[in-house]
Amino acid sequence: MTELVFTKQKNINTLNDIHEYHGLWSWVTSVDHKQIGIMYIGTGLIFLLIAALLALVIRIQLMVPMNHFVSQSAYNQIFTMHGTTMVFFMGMPILLGMTVYLEPLMIGARDMAFPRLNAFAYWIFLFGALLLYFSFMGGGAPSAGWFAYPPLTEKAFLFDPGTTYWALSLLLVGVGSVATAINIIVTAFTLRAPGMSMNRIPLFLWMMVIDSFLIIFALPGLNAALVMILFDRLLHTHFFAPNFGGSALLWQHLFWFFGHPEVYILIMPGWGAVSEVIPVFCRKVIYGAGFMAASTVAIGFLSMGVWVHHMFATGLDNTTLYVFAFTSMLIAIPTGVKVWNWLATMWGGSIRFTTAMLFATAFVLQFTIGGLTGVAFAAVPIDWQLTDTYFVVAHFHYVLLGGLVFALISGFYYWYPKVTGRMLSETIGKWHFWLSVVGFNGTFFVLHILGLLGMPRRVWTYPRGMHGWAELNMFSSICSFILVFSFFLFAYNLVYSFFKGKIAGPNPWSAWTLEWATTSPPPPENFDSLPAVNSRRPLWDLTHEPDERVAGIGGQPA
């Protein structure tokens, strides 16, 4: 395939062959989107392992009733840090990192539009994340849960500085996220290669551009709320203190105005990754590309108007609740369209079940289950019953772990050869996959039942003698060990293959998008020349007659 590589430096096989990347100093001072992307993803993966270990402590504590494995106050800090870490220090950096790594390669650009802003965003994220972890030594980690409802977060109820660290840290991380989101949008709008019209950019990037708009529009809600709680805690204002004329519900509106788009911000890169992986391993063009892109736009708009479904039990009037129930149900339609299109892409294909494809396949089913339990929460009376129970814990882990994380892992197996020049071990990969599937479904499926049996979330322990609770919790906890082990196996695979993996070559999967038209790993300048871009699959076009060419977005041949 060497004739399909559009860079002069053809002797690059691993990161070690790129002398510009040698030495710690080259990384610390880098404004190269690939180095920044790798640092983003690496940091996110380290936080993933930390948060997985925190989750394991939670599961050990809940293994048996009236357990004292960790103290109540440690437990409250641990689940707060688990949630906060997974959302802000695992999900966000990995999705932003994947995008800043892939975007210039996918559109045939040399770098992001604002390379220095890119570096700034990473470092301020890292600083913010470390600040929060410093709180363990600085007077106590936050313990109000990842959505930190006041008045509990007021100083009268949580006097230790944990909540203050939490708010400051998320403000810093939020600044970084917005900076990168702007960068992603500007890059996509201004730096596309000749011929790369908006309807020819890969679906992953389509979704990430919409994702970036969501970041820009949603984060101000969180930032405003964070500043207000900081003022309440540090300057003795009373935004959220009802006894002094403040409103406890104000925070919930502001937080979920951010928080619900946030869950779509998290899941969109997952959709994007499987929308790249499934076609390549089925040897088929994505089915209904136009509907895939349009449904993402629809979800982007709708996701800004569903936040009250997190507040159905707050006693708002029925009319308000019903409007938000309606929009929440509506959002299931474009989401369903995606599932049908992935299935239709697989239909009639010639499917190679590599580890990447296995994870993408499991994603489709697990994400569907998470979506269906999500629809249940849109039906207000079911939400009245099941919100804040283990049923909701099961729901969002199906969407974010069985969905997002499985999709990201699928993307890692797919793009790791491009990033490092070496293949991830497929043998370890298959073990990783099956242990993940068993561990994940074993841990989280039974939590649906625990919710139906009335177990609320975030309880430090539970009484003896509740029918079924002890048995189901024990089962879930045992499976969680398998799940956490699978993550460490993945980490081992990432490290082992970095040194010992098979040399990948430029395009090991015979993929079709531009990032595969350069060496693996790409040289600092990415490309010297580019193939003609006449469709969404430029590398496919090089080996196929024009009349076989793929249609552009919108269903028309582009």
Added chain:
Amino acid sequence: MDITNAEFTSVYLFATEQAKVIGFLHYADLVLSIIIALIVGGILAYVIVRFREKPGDAEPVQDHGNTKLEIGWTVGTGLILAVLGVLTAGVMYSMSPPLGTNQPDVIVIGHQWWWEYRYPKLGIITANELFLPQGMNLLFEVRGADVVHSFWIPAFGQKMDAIPGHPNFLFYKPIRSGIYLGTCSEYCGADHGLMRIIATVLPVARFNAWAHGQAQVPPEPTVAQAIHGKQLFMANTCIQCHSISGTGAKARVGPDLTHIGSRTTLGSGVIPNDLPSLASWITNPQKFKPGCYMPNMRLKPADAHDIAAYLETLK
């Protein structure tokens, strides 16, 4: 906590009319979800078996999509959701009709980390153990005293957040007698998991007997230890937080103790209510409920025992 007498805790045990109505919607949604999951899972299983790569496979036909099919499954998904949407609206409005001028029968107040129950029409204030008459549609007012809590008994169906400064209302019509358990369902700080709910639904006659007893001022203690206990209670800081009707203790910070002797549990369902447990609770509540607002009073064990002996007389 002795929960051996309690009913099975489950959202499928319909102890109120409202839970039964939600149950209908719940089953409808469950059936729809299982059907859709089976369809997606079935197609996926078929695709995995049928379209797995085989040696010598030709390059698959490049099918770019079909607008009619796309519109078809968009509309199909929409129709299923429309059914669910109509059912949802119906259930919502039947469960929470307009309040009109109704006064609440029960006021539930969530405190860190215990429940206060007031019956304004009966003049009763009690804590942690809720009693309800069977067969009457009761209006509940749910308040939060300090932070956000949530009042939920799975067998009763709907939960309602207890938000300070934002009173909420809901209806329950208990239709089965028995003891039902719940726990605070909105994270409220240190002892969130130990903020348990015990609700007893009684036939109307037995409920009236209970209410009559609760409305009485408890008799003076007669045993020496209990008399000494009362003196200690009134002389110590106990009265800064607790109230006992008919005495000088009138504070409303902690649970009302007027009829504490009639309760089966202590500390919001954390330990059983008997003399030794109460004495050790008084000696050091932090042992049973770490972080709770009742401090270790540093009482002599004998004094704690006498106070417990007094409180146990308050039936």
